[in-house]
Amino acid sequence: MVKTRLQVAANLNYDVFSKYLTWLEEKGLVAVSTGDGVPSRVEITEKGREAYRRLVSWLDDFVRRQPL
């Protein structure tokens, strides 16, 4: 995904978005590719996919078991 498009989708300003993206990249959850004249692209890695799956599954489990 193009980096600027991801920033728009995340509804964050550039500074905050960059902070989060750097953290994700350092942890190996995403890979950022840059090239001359080509917009930077962000791709989710296999580790990132696995982390996403786990976190969402825990959250879903929590939300579904609300005491209603």
Add this chain to the structure above:
Amino acid sequence: MVDPLPLLALAGLLLSVLSAVPFVRRRPLSTFSAPESDTLAFLAYRLRRAGHRVDFSPGQVKVQLGRSSAVVFTAQASGGSSRIQWRPSATSSGWGSVILLFLIFYPLAFLGPVLLWLAARRFVDGDLRAILPPGPAIPPAPGPNDLEFVVLTGLSEARRVALEALDATKTRRGESVAKWSLLGLLVGFVFLLAVGAGAILASSVPPEERVPLGLLSGAATAISIGAIGGWLALRRWRRPISDLRGWESRLAGALSAITQGESAAEPATSAFETLAAAAREVPLWASASRRAAEAQDPVAGWLPVVLWLVVLVPTLLMLSALSLYFLIVGHALALPFIIGAIAVTAGAVVGFRYYQRKRLAALKLASERQLREWAARFDETRIRMESYLRGL
């Protein structure tokens, strides 16, 4: 000449029966090329995204449109597709109003169902059409492996529970104001007997003016104390209602930030944090709704109040009337009747409060236990997520 009144009454009854027909007859909405469960899941998702109050249970989606009206959607398999149908419905408060209207003046009872039907019809033809795809194909609804779907569902459910708790709390406030106003009236009446009537007797008011004067000052005292009782009850519920309104608005804001993509430099709290904070409150909201439902239960809620009204109030009125009579004629028998009236009032207040406290204490214990268990699960999930993220 034929008397028109019975004919009008019969017409009213017939209209009431006819107005109930749309509530049992399902009307087709659209046909989509997907299985029933997927179609309903898609519909629930779209309605939640549009900020509606959705209750999605297997086989049906119920949308609450206001304090009284609702619409129920169901799906029926038709070849490889599914046909969505709708019927108007009502909330428990809406049904209560319809029944009350029927009991009070049944020839006009058909107006309730007609208004509910109109509200449902307006929603289906307006808001709903705007969020449904034009053709039979529906895009796959995101599932539990999608973060936005999970957060949106959680926020929408939390908002629904908060709104139910808000409605329930408002109902309890109304009951509480009515109860304390009535109690205030009775206490005011007895207070008059003990103090006011004695003062009238000791004054130089001529005997023939004592009855109207006594009745007037009695009514004024009773109404004043009743009004004070109602006002105090109103004050007691101000804070819980304002808290619930705050939560509803916070959850609606978080939902709109997801669905409308409001620009956020760095929001004070993210949708996830709002969901996490609301999750801590959910057991309390569910408990508030249960308490209100229990108050409407005949055995636990209504019966003691009815017994109180049927047995104690007439006894008290009789004792008060006799006390007033003996006071006016200046007979010594007034004293035991005054003492009796005060004792009955005090006994009724103490007994009612004891019963209520005992009942609420049991409910509070159950809620606290549920809250502890829920908080433990919340912490467990949070710690699991944090330690996983730290270990990456």
